[in-house]
Amino acid sequence: MAEPVPSAEEFLAFGRQALASQPFSQLLGAELTALQAGVVELQLQLPLTAQLQQQHGFAHGGVLSYLADNALTFAGGTALRVPVVTAEFKINYLRPGIGERLVARARAVHVGRSQAVCSCEVFALQDGAEKLCALAQGTIAALPEKAET
Template sequence: MTDLSPAIERKTRDSFARQSLMATFGASIGLLAPGTCTVVAPILPLARQQHGVGHAGLTFALGDTAAGYAALTLMPEESEVMTVEMKINLLAPARGDRLIAEGRVIRAGRRVSVVTTEVFAEKADGRDLVAILQGTMVPVTPRDRT
C-alpha cells in the first residue's frame, strides 16, 4: 500500500477536525491510508441507548465518517466529500468500551465512489462486529458546500 501524500493527509485530518459531532463523541482518526480510514470513539454515556449499549446513531455516524474519509483519500486534492446514500445493517448490540469503524473504498470513480465500513465494539476480551455499512460518496468543491 502506498502512503498518502502529505497534502491529502493534512486535508483529510483538517476536514475531520471541523466535525463537531465527532468531537462530541470523542472520536479520532486511527489508520489513514489510500482508500482506507479507521475512526475510533469511546462509547460515552451521552451516546448510549436505553439498554446501556452504544446507540445505533453513534455506530452510523462513525461508520459513515470512516467511509467518507476513506473515499476522500482517493479524490483530487481540491475536493471535499459528501455522502449521497448510506445503508446500515446492525448485527449485534454495541457492547464494549469503544467502537472502531474501519472504512474502505470498494470502487473509486471520478463522480461516485462506493464505500463500505465494518464497525466493531471493543472490550477487554476482544471485539465483536456490530454493523456493516455500504454507501456512495461524491466529491464536492468547497463552493458546493452549504
C-alpha cells in the same frame, strides 16, 4: 500529468485537520487512527458511557451510524482526492455495541470520476477483543467545483 500521491503521514495529517473542523466529531471524541488513499480507521475515544447508549445499555444506533458515515466519507474522499459528501448509505446492525470503545474501518470498493462506493465495518472493543456490530455501505459523491448553498 497525475498529481503525486500524498505520503501516509500527509494523508493522516490532512484527515485529522478535517476531523478537527467538525464540531460533532469533536463532541464525540472521534480520532482518525489510520488514513491512506481509500482506507480509514476511525475510533471514538470517549468511553461508551450511558450518554452514548440507548435504553438497553447498547451503543446507540446513531453513534454507530455516525462512525460508519464519517469513515465511509473519509475512505471515499481520499480515494477521489476531492471534497466530498455522503450521497447515501445504509447500515446493518448485527449485534449490540457493548464494550469500552467503538472503531470503524472503511475502504473504497469502487472509485469512479465523481463517486466512490465504500464499505465499512464497525466494531465494539471489549477487554481487548473486537466484536463486529455493524456493516455499512455508502456512495460518496464529489462536490461540484462551486458547492451550492
